[in-house]
Every structure is written in structure tokens, then in C-alpha cells.
Amino acid sequence: MDFTPPPIEDGFTAEKLFNQGFSYTYDDVIFLPHYIDFAADAVDLSTHLTRHLPLSLPFVASPMDTVSESAMAAAMASLGGIAIVHSNTSASSQASFLHTAKSRRVPILSDPAFCHPSAVVDHDDAFAGSPFLLVTETGTSKGKLLGYVAKRDWTNRTDKDLKVRDYMSPPPTAVPWNADLTRIEGVMESEKKNGVVLVRDEEVVDFVTKEEVERVKGYPRLAAAGSVGPDGKWMVGAAIGTREEDKERLEHLVKAGVNVVVLDSSQGNSSYQLEMIKYVKKVYPELDVIGGNVVTMYQAENLIQAGVDGLRVGMGSGSICTTQEVCAVGRGQATAVYKVSSIAYKSGVPVIADGGISNSGHIVKALSLGASTVMMGSFLAGSHEAPGAYEYQNGQRVKKYRGMGSLEAMTKGSDARYLGDTAKLKIAQGVVGAVKDKGSVLNFIPYTLQAVRQGFQDIGASSIQSAHDLLRSRVLRLEVRSGAAQVEGGVHGLVSYEKKYF
Numbered sequence: 001m002d003f004t005p006p007p008i009e010d011g012f013t014a015e016k017l018f019n020q021g022f023s024y025t026y027d028d029v030i031f032l033p034h035y036i037d038f039a040a041d042a043v044d045l046s047t048h049l050t051r052h053l054p055l056s057l058p059f060v061a062s063p064m065d066t067v068s069e070s071a072m073a074a075a076m077a078s079l080g081g082i083a084i085v086h087s088n089t090s091a092s093s094q095a096s097f098l099h100t101a102k103s104r105r106v107p108i109l110s111d112p113a114f115c116h117p118s119a120v121v122d123h124d125d126a127f128a129g130s131p132f133l134l135v136t137e138t139g140t141s142k143g144k145l146l147g148y149v150a151k152r153d154w155t156n157r158t159d160k161d162l163k164v165r166d167y168m169s170p171p172p173t174a175v176p177w178n179a180d181l182t183r184i185e186g187v188m189e190s191e192k193k194n195g196v197v198l199v200r201d202e203e204v205v206d207f208v209t210k211e212e213v214e215r216v217k218g219y220p221r222l223a224a225a226g227s228v229g230p231d232g233k234w235m236v237g238a239a240i241g242t243r244e245e246d247k248e249r250l251e252h253l254v255k256a257g258v259n260v261v262v263l264d265s266s267q268g269n270s271s272y273q274l275e276m277i278k279y280v281k282k283v284y285p286e287l288d289v290i291g292g293n294v295v296t297m298y299q300a301e302n303l304i305q306a307g308v309d310g311l312r313v314g315m316g317s318g319s320i321c322t323t324q325e326v327c328a329v330g331r332g333q334a335t336a337v338y339k340v341s342s343i344a345y346k347s348g349v350p351v352i353a354d355g356g357i358s359n360s361g362h363i364v365k366a367l368s369l370g371a372s373t374v375m376m377g378s379f380l381a382g383s384h385e386a387p388g389a390y391e392y393q394n395g396q397r398v399k400k401y402r403g404m405g406s407l408e409a410m411t412k413g414s415d416a417r418y419l420g421d422t423a424k425l426k427i428a429q430g431v432v433g434a435v436k437d438k439g440s441v442l443n444f445i446p447y448t449l450q451a452v453r454q455g456f457q458d459i460g461a462s463s464i465q466s467a468h469d470l471l472r473s474r475v476l477r478l479e480v481r482s483g484a485a486q487v488e489g490g491v492h493g494l495v496s497y498e499k500k501y502f
């Protein structure tokens with residue numbers, strides 16, 4: 001890697017560009033290409049989420065209730081990234097997201113329901129949204145497995161008044177919880193079965209079908225390892241708030257093996273957050289804590305002094321955010337990422353660029369302006385792994401995606417934090433919407449990663465660290481794009497076209 005500035009002065013350094021009184025976002029700026037002396041495949045995108053938590057992929061799923069629950073957590077960890085499970089639910093149910101994701105080493109999750117052999121299943125509520133009902137001696141996940149009922153078969157039965165034991169299928173073969181796809185597939189083949197159950201410590205954790213194994217096998221393979229913590233399980237993060245009751249929530253999460261916590265707030269530079277950072281670091285010194293959100297150097301410095309291990313950057317930049325409109329505060333995301341990173345790196349605190357990512361170019365920009373990872377909401381919502389069911393809107397298959405500060409999300413759980421304890425008037429800082437079906441993150445994340453590698457190659461950065469070095473040694477040059485330049489940079493002048501990336 002060559003860090004000598006090009007002999008011919010051209011473009012602006014980030015330092016100059018971001019100190020002119022404008023708030024810029026990703027689309028405003030464009031990098032000038034540099035010099036290529038390595039292959040795109042050689043670009044190493046491994047990184048750190050926090051001081052002590054390495055990732056092989058710089059991608060983080062946002063703590064939102066339409067993005068990150070168990071399935072997203074297992075999928076992101078299997079790819080080498082991580083998900084932060086949301087806290088818009090009870091502490092025990094948030095802990096169960098961790099438990100479920102950490103109970104397997106494959107990104108497959110059918111979340112089966114359980115029942116007793118003498119149960120009569122006369123309503124599909126018994127399946128709790130899962131395709132399978134597992135029948136155990138105790139009627140819970142912890143008893144001996146006696147058989148199972150597939151919802152598909154149950155729906156066609158005319159004798160639903162019978163006890164389950166009278167029509168259940170025999171129990172599938174058990175496989176240890178941490179078996180990988182090859183092993184699971186091997187067992188299915190040798191036993192000539194179309195499904196197996198994953199079992200851990202006498203607990204049945206899931207039912208894996210051949211169909212699901214085939215689906216996952218069809219996705220691109222990443223060379224990078226999955227994110228496995230010191231406990232040998234998938235790494236999963238969790239969001240908490242800054243109220244007294246969040247200390248109890250944290251205790252539940254720590255028991256469930258949480259690998260990192262995010263103090264989830266739009267304005268992290270508060271006495272509440274500073275106190276919570278100190279509390280977490282004192283009570284759980286081994287646990288890394290991410291503070292935020294911040295967009296200024298001053299906010300960042302306060303949290304760094306309080307002891308954060310990572311900083312989440314972004315205020316009002318999210319696709320569902322209305323904070324800048326409602327509160328008149330925030331910052332253009334490119335400026336925010338650059339400014340916060342320029343102070344955080346001096347203390348070795350990694351920055352998470354949160355919000356506003358809608359294409360691979362935005363990821364290249366975030367990482368090259370100093371972030372170590374990107375946190376995404378809308379980019380991952382609408383995927384197979386996001387919570388919720390698909391529906392149709394104007395003939396398009398979509399999934400719901402909503403802001404955590406939308407009226408709907410607040411009504412569901414974040415009421416206390418939004419209303420304050422005494423406030424009577426609810427003001428939303430987010431909207432409820434829908435995003436189109438994107439398929440599985442296991443499919444589109446590897447392609448996105450490859451696009452990011454190509455961007456890195458163009459600017460001459462062979463790793464995230466080298467991108468940061470290019471930035472700080474003033475070799476990286478950029479410019480602001482005028483409105484017309486932005487139009488020119490997009491597809492233009494065609495009567496019709498189809499945008500297809502892979």
C-alpha cells in the first residue's frame with residue numbers, strides 16, 4: 001500500500017471537505033479513484049465492532065423490532081457479522097432471542113412450537129407461526145421427543161378432534177445443536193430422513209428440514225468464518241435503554257450470554273447514558289458497551305471518557321427517521337461519520353455508521369470515512385430473516401419496516417422511554433412503512449460484500465485499516481457532487497431499464 005499523496009494535487013482531503021460548514025451525506029460526496037495494485041478478491045473486510053469484538057464482516061443489523069430477532073441474529077453471525085436484538089419487548093423475550101440464536105450453528109430456524117401428546121389441536125394458534133409442532137413428554141422443549149406434526153399435514157386433516165399422539169409422525173433423528181450443514185445433511189442422507197431435530201442438554205432446540213438445508217446450500221459461500229464468541233456460540237448483541245429497569249434487563253441478557261450491549265438512544269450524550277456506561281463497565285467489566293447515538297466530536301469524547309468500547313453514529317439519517325424534521329437536530333451522515341471517527345480513532349474506539357445505507361456505495365463511503373462497521377435497518381428489513389410475515393401491496397411482496405420512534409412501535413413497548421415518566425403528549429420521531437421482499441440476507445450480503453471490495457479496490461484500499469490510513473494520510477481525495485453530477489452518476493436518459501445487481 002502506498003500512502004504518499006499523488007504527485008499531482010487534485011480533489012479535496014476529507015479534512016478540508018468536511019470543515020466548510022456544510023452537512024454532507026453519502027450521496028453528496030464522491031471519491032476520486034486512486035491506484036490499483038491488488039485484486040478485488042484480496043480486499044480484507046475484517047474489522048472490529050468494539051474494542052474487543054472482532055468481526056469478519058463489517059455488517060451489523062440494527063436493534064429494531066422489524067429487523068433483529070433470532071433469525072436475523074443467527075444469519076448475521078453465520079455470515080461473520082452480527083445483529084443487535086431489539087429491546088421493544090420484555091426482558092425475558094429479548095433474552096429468548098439470544099437463547100434461540102445461540103442454540104444452533106446453522107442459519108436455519110423454524111422456531112417450533114411444543115405440545116403434550118394428549119393435546120387436541122383444533123386451532124392453528126398451537127403452531128405459533130411455526131411450520132412444526134413438536135410433541136414431547138412434558139409439552140415443552142425440555143421433555144423427551146415423542147413425535148411431530150407438520151402444519152401442512154395438520155391443515156388437511158379432517159380428524160382434528162383426535163389427540164395429537166394418535167396421528168403424530170415418529171420423532172426425527174436427533175443431532176447435536178452445534179452440528180454444521182454438512183453434518184446435518186450427512187445424517188439426513190444416512191438415515192434417509194427429510195428432517196432432524198437439533199438437541200442441546202436434553203432440550204429440543206429446532207426441527208431442521210431437508211428443504212431448508214437445500215435452500216441455504218444454494219446461497220453463495222463466504223470464505224470468512226462465522227462470528228463465534230468465547231462460549232462457542234454465535235455472537236449476538238442486544239439493545240438496552242438507560243433507565244433503572246434496564247439494569248435488570250441487562251442481568252437477563254448477560255445470563256443469556258449477550259456478547260455486546262448497545263445503549264439505544266437518539267442522543268447519547270446524556271447524564272443517563274454516562275451513568276449507564278459507568279454502571280455496565282463496573283458491574284460487567286468483561287462486557288463491551290456501545291454508546292450513542294452521537295454525531296459530534298464533543299458528544300463522542302464524553303462517551304469515550306465514560307468508557308465506551310464502541311460508538312454508534314447517526315442522528316436523523318435513517319430511512320424511517322423524522323428526528324431532523326421534528327427536533328431540528330442531527331447531521332448529514334457522511335460528515336457525522338468523518339467527524340466522530342476523527343476523534344474516536346485516537347482512543348482506539350471503533351465507530352459504527354448507523355442509518356442511511358441503501359446501497360453498496362454508501363457502505364464504501366461509510367467505511368472509508370472512518371467507520372469500522374455499518375449498521376443497517378432498511379437494507380436488511382424485508383429479508384427472509386427479518387421478523388414478520390410478507391404481505392402484498394400493489395402487487396408487490398413486502399414486509400413491514402418501522403421506526404422505533406414511530407407511534408406504532410412506541411405503543412408496543414418503548415412507551416416509558418418516549419413519554420418520560422410524566423409526559424402526556426406523544427410525538428413520533430419515525431414512521432411505519434414497508435420494504436420490498438429482498439430474499440435471504442444469506443444471498444444478498446455476499447454480493448453486497450463483493451461490491452464493497454470493488455469500491456475499495458478503486459480507491460486503492462486493501463483493507464478497512466488501509467482505507468482509514470489513506471484517509472488520515474490525506475491520500476484519499478473526494479469532492480462534493482453538484483445536483484447535476486448526482487443525476488449523471490445515476491442511471492439517466494433511458495426510456496426504461498431494469499436495475500439488477502446480481
Ligand SMILES: NC(=O)C1=CN([C@@H]2O[C@H](COP(=O)(O)OP(=O)(O)OC[C@H]3O[C@@H](n4cnc5c(N)ncnc54)[C@H](O)[C@@H]3O)[C@@H](O)[C@H]2O)C=CC1
Nearest residue numbers: 242243264265266267272314315316323404405417418429
Ligand atoms: N438514530 C436516530 O436518529 C434516532 C433513533 N431513534 C431510535 O428510537 C429509539 C428511542 O430513541 P430515544 O427516544 O432517543 O430513546 P431514549 O430512551 O434515549 O430517550 C427517550 C426519553 O427518555 C429520557 N430518558 C432516558 N433515560 C432516562 C432516565 N434514566 N431517566 C429519565 N429520563 C430518561 C430521554 O431523555 C428522552 O427524553 C431508539 O431505538 C433509537 O435508536 C429515535 C430517534 C432518532
Ligand SMILES: O=c1[nH]c(=O)c2[nH+]cn([C@@H]3O[C@H](COP(=O)(O)O)[C@@H](O)[C@H]3O)c2[nH]1
Nearest residue numbers: 062318319321356377378403404405429430
Ligand atoms: O429518527 C428515528 N426515528 C425512529 O423511529 C428510528 N428508529 C430507528 N432509527 C434509526 O435508524 C436506523 C436505521 O436506518 P436505515 O433504515 O436507514 O438503515 C436505526 O439503526 C436507528 O439508528 C430511528 N430514527
Ligand SMILES: [K+]
Nearest residue numbers: 316317318321
Ligand atoms: K431521515
